[in-house]
Amino acid sequence: MNTSGQQQGDLNAAKIQLLYLLQKMDDALIKSSGVFKHLHPSQLSSAYNLVQYLALRSEDVRNLQDQLHMHGLSSLASSESHIRYQLQSILTWLGETFTSVHQHLDYYTGRQLIEERAIGLFGKSHVESIPSIMVTFDREFAGNVILIKKLLETGMNVARINTAHDDAGIWSAMITTLKQASQSTGIECKIFMDLAGPKLRSSVVGKGHSSGKVAVFEGQQIYLTGPGAGYDPLKVVISCDEPGVVTQLKNGDRVLFDDGMIESVVEDNDAGMALLRVNRVSSKKQQLKEGKGINFPDSALQLASLSAYDIKTLPFICENADLIGYSFVRDAGDVKLLQDKLSAFKKRPAITLKIETPDAVKNLPSLLLQGMQESVFAVMIARGDLAVEIGFERMSEIQEEILWISEAAHVPVIWATQVLETLNKSGIATRSEVTDAAYAGRSECVMINKGDYIINVIRSLVDILQRSGMHHAKKRYTFRPMNIASNFFDSL
Numbered sequence: 001m002n003t004s005g006q007q008q009g010d011l012n013a014a015k016i017q018l019l020y021l022l023q024k025m026d027d028a029l030i031k032s033s034g035v036f037k038h039l040h041p042s043q044l045s046s047a048y049n050l051v052q053y054l055a056l057r058s059e060d061v062r063n064l065q066d067q068l069h070m071h072g073l074s075s076l077a078s079s080e081s082h083i084r085y086q087l088q089s090i091l092t093w094l095g096e097t098f099t100s101v102h103q104h105l106d107y108y109t110g111r112q113l114i115e116e117r118a119i120g121l122f123g124k125s126h127v128e129s130i131p132s133i134m135v136t137f138d139r140e141f142a143g144n145v146i147l148i149k150k151l152l153e154t155g156m157n158v159a160r161i162n163t164a165h166d167d168a169g170i171w172s173a174m175i176t177t178l179k180q181a182s183q184s185t186g187i188e189c190k191i192f193m194d195l196a197g198p199k200l201r202s203s204v205v206g207k208g209h210s211s212g213k214v215a216v217f218e219g220q221q222i223y224l225t226g227p228g229a230g231y232d233p234l235k236v237v238i239s240c241d242e243p244g245v246v247t248q249l250k251n252g253d254r255v256l257f258d259d260g261m262i263e264s265v266v267e268d269n270d271a272g273m274a275l276l277r278v279n280r281v282s283s284k285k286q287q288l289k290e291g292k293g294i295n296f297p298d299s300a301l302q303l304a305s306l307s308a309y310d311i312k313t314l315p316f317i318c319e320n321a322d323l324i325g326y327s328f329v330r331d332a333g334d335v336k337l338l339q340d341k342l343s344a345f346k347k348r349p350a351i352t353l354k355i356e357t358p359d360a361v362k363n364l365p366s367l368l369l370q371g372m373q374e375s376v377f378a379v380m381i382a383r384g385d386l387a388v389e390i391g392f393e394r395m396s397e398i399q400e401e402i403l404w405i406s407e408a409a410h411v412p413v414i415w416a417t418q419v420l421e422t423l424n425k426s427g428i429a430t431r432s433e434v435t436d437a438a439y440a441g442r443s444e445c446v447m448i449n450k451g452d453y454i455i456n457v458i459r460s461l462v463d464i465l466q467r468s469g470m471h472h473a474k475k476r477y478t479f480r481p482m483n484i485a486s487n488f489f490d491s492l
Helices: 004-031 041-057 062-070 080-093 107-122 145-154 168-185 308-320 332-342 358-362 364-371 383-390 392-408 421-426 431-442 454-474 483-491
Strands: 132-136 158-162 190-194 202-204 213-215 221-225 237-240 254-257 262-270 273-281 287-289 323-326 350-355 378-382 413-416 445-448
Touching: 004 041, 004 062, 004 080, 041 080, 041 107, 041 364, 041 392, 041 483, 080 107, 080 392, 107 132, 107 445, 132 454, 145 168, 145 454, 158 168, 168 190, 168 308, 190 308, 202 287, 308 332, 323 332, 332 350, 332 364, 350 358, 350 364, 358 364, 358 383, 358 392, 358 483, 364 392, 364 483, 378 383, 378 392, 383 392, 383 413, 392 413, 413 431, 421 431, 421 454, 431 445, 431 454, 445 454
Parallel strands: 132 158, 132 445, 158 190, 190 323, 221 237, 323 350, 350 378, 378 413, 413 445
Antiparallel strands: 202 237, 213 287, 221 273, 254 262, 262 273
């Protein structure tokens, strides 16, 4: 057991480290001063808090957290939204005095900022004490007022339409039906529309072309080409629908198909005809179907962040949507490009930055700071493509870091992809996905896809979120250094 002298020594050491961290925060604000010049005035305090949080998270403070917790003080966990205030509060308990506070942003103010912005984006959830619920629509919803009324009454308050599918006629029909159901129930519902983004999908153009699918097996050599390129029709040839991608691939780059179910590696690339070796096939049916997604986790692809098709859809989106989802965003330049395009429209939907690539994770702080030129915007953790791109093993770590950093910036988060997916398809949830759904309660909005059991999914999700929400404050996290934080300051 520590003696009184040892305890005082521990607290003095903690005090010294806390003062060092405060100084590091001051230095970080000075170093980052250039990024604050063009922000929306309402975002300044959030930007300061974000930079200060990143300064702390570039250090290893786990031992400090243990010392503070052991002596009955705040361990800094759950302080993302008000990090400087928390450090100063601890130091005040340790006898330090402050003549001024650079940023009077306490726990209540930080939480209020996030809550107000979430309501501004998603509306107020009509189910008490849970995040908003977003449901992905498809063409079957058009004209089905009864189904949409049930969705609204069960808990949906955001409707998602993906412009990668269907056309303006179908989108209009879905929106009209939604408005009819909303008027009938008296329940408001926001409209979220995704930009399609790059079309990294497969087409079977060689062997198996007529059936739209081809057998693949481990060790097999197959070819990947771009649209319109020549090929041998007797070989297994897959075309990537996005022009210019295949020519950028290098030997050793991985190419993943069908949400990572098929893994291959580039062995040769001759004039845009890449030879791939299949290393793994994880599906029971050892085949690749037409229209499956393709991921290039090792390749620094130069792709237009806004396609010509995306730009054509902007007038419809601006006229009809409350939120616009920005697919496969990579860096601050991508965000600025969309902001510039939207500035031409009188009515502008709020931007949602979809984090689904390694570059977006790495550049998250600069993405957020660029987004702060808006009065309000959101982040979506697009876990489908993100998991494939970064590796499933890292998904838990990365989604946690996105939540932390977004909270430090007071940016509402949408938790997306495969929430209660098995329940949606089969009517029975797995144990692991119930736990995953509970974890979604740390976000401000949860997205679920359309399925045969969509009403049961919403009911189950509401029940899970209400039950688990009472326990979140009991979680305590430790702060090892985050590469995202260190990379941000290295880039300045």
